Amino acid sequence: MTWEEELFGFLDDLEHQAGALFEADRDLEVADRSRTEYQQVSLASRLQASLDDEVGLDVVGVGVLRGRLERVCESWCLLRTASGQEWLVPLPALTAVDGAADRSVPEVAWSPLTRLGLGSALRRLGDAGERCLVHRRDGGRHEGVPARVGADFLELVEGEGVRSRVRLVAFAAIAAVQSP
Known part of the structure; x- marks a missing residue:
């Protein structure tokens, strides 16, 4: 494996980690918005x-x-x-x-x-x-x-x-x- 392949593999891994963190943050935001919106239900x-x-x-x-x-x-x-x-x-x-x-x-x-x-x-x-x-x-x-x-x-x-x-x-x- 060349240094370029290792670098691209490392960058791909970082990109996947960032995507997973974004998804987790988005799920929390959606849950928070749902709770906030539900307070409008009579x-x-x-x-x-x-x-x-x-x-x-x-x-x-x-x-x-x-x-x-x-x-x-x-x-x-x-x-x-x-x-x-x-x-x-x-x-x-x-x-x-x-x-x-x-x-x-x-x-x-x-x-x-x-x-x-x-x-x-x-x-x-x-x-x-x-x-x-x-x-x-x-x-x-x-x-x-x-x-x-x-x-x-x-x-x-x-x-x-x-x-x-x-x-x-x-x-x-x-x-x-x-x-x-």
């Missing part, structure tokens, strides 16, 4: 990817609700249990989710209807005249028909006839709304 976007799936929602003041995730919006979701009950759950009342999809759906891919707030969903219940059970985060409950919905509260008519009364329930206090 709970709602993970739930969007779980639409029509069976999930378990751990809700403050209520416990674990299991059923099919029927709708997800920016601030709330709708779950239908096996018995057919619907649960309207504000996302801030969730403490854990079991069975969610591994992926997420970016907000740009969401329907414009997902921008509807909690008030819109509560208005739908009121328009239907549905009696519901409002579960509070502190464990308390109120049964009645949603009458009007303000910017940050629900007007709930409890009781019937002359015994009825109106109770204002702050959105921030609502853990879930159960309808039959």
